[in-house]
Amino acid sequence: MYKSYSMELAGRTLTVDIDRVAKQANGAALMHYGETTVLSTATASKEPREGVDFFPLSVEYEEKMYAVGKIPGGFNKREGKASEHAILTSRVIDRPMRPLFPKDYRNDVTLVNMVMSVDPECNPEIPAMLGSSIATCISDIPFDGPCATTQVGLIDGEFVINPTMAQKDISDLQLTVASTREKVIMIEAGANEVPEDKMIEAIYKAHEVNQEIIAFIDKIVAECGKPKHSYESCAVPEELFEAIKKVVTPEEMEVAVFSDDKQTREENIRKVTEKLAEAFADNEEWLAVLPDAVYQYQKKTVRKMILKDHKRPDGREITQIRPLAAEVDIIPRVHGSAMFTRGQTQICTVTTLAPLSEAQKLDGLDEFETSKRYMHHYNFPSYSVGETKPSRGPGRREIGHGALAERALVPVLPGEEEFPYAIRTVSETFESNGSTSQASICASTMSLMAAGVPIKKPVAGISCGLVTGESDDDYIVLTDIQGLEDFFGDMDFKVAGTHDGITAIQMDIKIHGLTRPIVEEAIRRTKEAREYILTEVMEKCIAQPRASVGKHAPKIIQIQIDPQKIGDVVGQRGKTINTIIERTGVKIDITDDGAVSICGVEQKSMDEAARMVEIIATDFEAGQIFTGRVVSIKEFGAFIEFAPGKEGMVHISKICKERINRVEDVLTLGDKVKVVCLGKDKMGRISFSMKDVPEEA
Numbered sequence: 001m002y003k004s005y006s007m008e009l010a011g012r013t014l015t016v017d018i019d020r021v022a023k024q025a026n027g028a029a030l031m032h033y034g035e036t037t038v039l040s041t042a043t044a045s046k047e048p049r050e051g052v053d054f055f056p057l058s059v060e061y062e063e064k065m066y067a068v069g070k071i072p073g074g075f076n077k078r079e080g081k082a083s084e085h086a087i088l089t090s091r092v093i094d095r096p097m098r099p100l101f102p103k104d105y106r107n108d109v110t111l112v113n114m115v116m117s118v119d120p121e122c123n124p125e126i127p128a129m130l131g132s133s134i135a136t137c138i139s140d141i142p143f144d145g146p147c148a149t150t151q152v153g154l155i156d157g158e159f160v161i162n163p164t165m166a167q168k169d170i171s172d173l174q175l176t177v178a179s180t181r182e183k184v185i186m187i188e189a190g191a192n193e194v195p196e197d198k199m200i201e202a203i204y205k206a207h208e209v210n211q212e213i214i215a216f217i218d219k220i221v222a223e224c225g226k227p228k229h230s231y232e233s234c235a236v237p238e239e240l241f242e243a244i245k246k247v248v249t250p251e252e253m254e255v256a257v258f259s260d261d262k263q264t265r266e267e268n269i270r271k272v273t274e275k276l277a278e279a280f281a282d283n284e285e286w287l288a289v290l291p292d293a294v295y296q297y298q299k300k301t302v303r304k305m306i307l308k309d310h311k312r313p314d315g316r317e318i319t320q321i322r323p324l325a326a327e328v329d330i331i332p333r334v335h336g337s338a339m340f341t342r343g344q345t346q347i348c349t350v351t352t353l354a355p356l357s358e359a360q361k362l363d364g365l366d367e368f369e370t371s372k373r374y375m376h377h378y379n380f381p382s383y384s385v386g387e388t389k390p391s392r393g394p395g396r397r398e399i400g401h402g403a404l405a406e407r408a409l410v411p412v413l414p415g416e417e418e419f420p421y422a423i424r425t426v427s428e429t430f431e432s433n434g435s436t437s438q439a440s441i442c443a444s445t446m447s448l449m450a451a452g453v454p455i456k457k458p459v460a461g462i463s464c465g466l467v468t469g470e471s472d473d474d475y476i477v478l479t480d481i482q483g484l485e486d487f488f489g490d491m492d493f494k495v496a497g498t499h500d501g502i503t504a505i506q507m508d509i510k511i512h513g514l515t516r517p518i519v520e521e522a523i524r525r526t527k528e529a530r531e532y533i534l535t536e537v538m539e540k541c542i543a544q545p546r547a548s549v550g551k552h553a554p555k556i557i558q559i560q561i562d563p564q565k566i567g568d569v570v571g572q573r574g575k576t577i578n579t580i581i582e583r584t585g586v587k588i589d590i591t592d593d594g595a596v597s598i599c600g601v602e603q604k605s606m607d608e609a610a611r612m613v614e615i616i617a618t619d620f621e622a623g624q625i626f627t628g629r630v631v632s633i634k635e636f637g638a639f640i641e642f643a644p645g646k647e648g649m650v651h652i653s654k655i656c657k658e659r660i661n662r663v664e665d666v667l668t669l670g671d672k673v674k675v676v677c678l679g680k681d682k683m684g685r686i687s688f689s690m691k692d693v694p695e696e697a
Contacts, residue, residue, distance in 0.1 A: 014127070033126055034121050039131075048234065068118050181211070184513055187493075190504050240286050379428050409444060421556060442460050446542050627642065638663050
């Protein structure tokens, strides 16, 4: 007999079924939120994975198309690789939970969330996030939970807890916050220039709701939780640390890591490792864990330098940003390009413009978002960190960084009416030493401006780090963290925004949560740094978007036609519109409301296509002047094609002012002539005259 637990959450009922399904998993929870159903499971291997120095956690969010009554597209007709949205949701589940597992745990753990039914009123991400926490908490897998997650929207100045899909579409804020009993452990946000104070208020509104959920989870664990199993610790023996300090003193290690050049520091650590390997050559047990021991020794050294001595490895002040540089137009012929450099982090972003028909089509569980006009892609090649490995396409990290930059820039993009383009920015990481995602936001802003995209305001991004001591009030917040401070620190707090507010946040931590003073200081620091980057670097490089798109970018003109005339413009089986495209070399998109976008490189061709469309879509009236081509000659007159698929006749008596005996005496097939419309004859055909065309026409 299974057990069922329920609570009211944001006006809807959340129900958790335990021991109903998937009983062979270490832990399983069948989650119901409204009519949304998600199965969350947690499983762990019996033994630790050999040869790894990290916790092997895998999180999956599986979107089943039957959940929304769809059959998957494509030839295979079954779900394939995870969508971008599924990958991003998996990351949001992973990030708050990972720090709560023991640091020396090496057993494989897999968390799977299978979306089986979707109620548009109840976002499936919520039960998946909560289900992962519940399944792990009631399992025998070591875990210092529970944690809970809440989403917050902002509509007309009011906070909305766990907004529906329709509400998300109009919200000025899409915030996700995860918490433990005492502290905030993860923040993810996209926002429409939300002020810092309002963002902090929203974060702690979510934190309050999370406490109610944690109390609910505690009740479930008390009744259904299994005893946690013991495991083989992979911690470095303390006696090895003591032996290492006798070979390489703390002062020597401090000298080794104290450098502003990544390659120099890595070479110093390589020499330290060789020295220790030589010293412990006879102890195979110690040699097996020596790399991890050296890593931990570096970590302790760096943390002590920062926390106690207020010394950063590259010698900067706690609030100091690394040297900055910005330039545009570094790549010829592309539609827009810019490069942003911060210390040893360097990003080049290239912008490409295209007709709206090239917007990305989305096939997922969200019925409100079926296409995406702006796409940001982020690449992180191995050479950017001096390594070598084959390229296998973007991983979850690259997809996550690209989505973060995309989220940061969407609020400042012009509407389709003002700028009828699909837009793609690609950020290429040339060099990496910390916070490339935020550098890509800066580079992308400048690249968009260089491409002539009329963004509303420039956006910049920066990241803060953290080193904590033994108590909650013993900490140091670091502005602009480099790679070493990220690896050995406790937090990577990324914030992007304009002069007026925040557009995106992503916070990752390695400890069991942040106090409110840390969150407030990090947000304040990132605002100060963001203002400096915008004012002193980016705006001095390019102050405002260029007045028009570049010469190599496609040009788009828009005209409006009567929606009832769309069929005439398209023609039978697309014959008419395809003829226009063939003759002019342009691309044409027509929306259901009659908005016609004509895209091309040459203005003359675009104007000609627009003229043809307007002619076809216009009701013919006497007195209209057209230029057409002779396509047929008969004894009684000539037929003039004045637009693709549109013809009218000039009677022989209307060709010249003087009498002629044969049409061929004046006209030849293919001649271009100017005609005036006389209206329609009794059979509904359009009649033209050449001789009555006004002289000034």
